[in-house]
Amino acid sequence: MSIPQTKIARHKLIVDLLASQQVKSQPELRDLLAQRGVEVTQATMSRDLLELGAVRLRGAEGHLIYVIDNGSDGSDERAAAARLARVVEELVVGVEASSNLVVVRTPPGAAQFLASSIDHGGLPGVIGSVAGDDTVLLITAELTGGQAVVEHLLALSSARR
Numbered sequence: 001m002s003i004p005q006t007k008i009a010r011h012k013l014i015v016d017l018l019a020s021q022q023v024k025s026q027p028e029l030r031d032l033l034a035q036r037g038v039e040v041t042q043a044t045m046s047r048d049l050l051e052l053g054a055v056r057l058r059g060a061e062g063h064l065i066y067v068i069d070n071g072s073d074g075s076d077e078r079a080a081a082a083r084l085a086r087v088v089e090e091l092v093v094g095v096e097a098s099s100n101l102v103v104v105r106t107p108p109g110a111a112q113f114l115a116s117s118i119d120h121g122g123l124p125g126v127i128g129s130v131a132g133d134d135t136v137l138l139i140t141a142e143l144t145g146g147q148a149v150v151e152h153l154l155a156l157s158s159a160r161r
Helices: 007-020 026-035 042-052 077-091 111-121 146-159
Strands: 054-058 064-068 094-098 101-105 126-131 135-140
Touching (some): 007 026, 007 042, 007 064, 054 077, 077 111, 135 146
Antiparallel strands (some): 101 135, 126 135
16 A cells, blocks of 8 residues: 655654554664654654654653554543543652642653643643643642642552553
């Protein structure tokens, strides 16, 4: 099968590859694309993965693999909650509240994915988020709602252990 050399076609192929295989690295993904006739630079690969919302999470065998959060359309609240719990467990390394603000620490490069998962997962009491590289700032609706959000995040993290 011939694949058009367009960004949309490349993105679809990346999504299909990540859904059908456990891809552990960008060079491995570049090789898979090349086998299908799609050549990309390292910069393009990184940009594509970022645009697609790909993140590396621990797979069933314990290896870090690339996955794409397909549930961002909000179609299934239980699935979104399960995804949020999985992402919180994998990415949250620290959490602290002050009044209606919550600071969440993540590994470098993971904050934007976590913030997006929180935004789409409907974390109770959170009205917005701002993400940097390794820190997410959550804003709660209630003036003293930060501590409740911290407790909820900690409960999500420990519920899957």
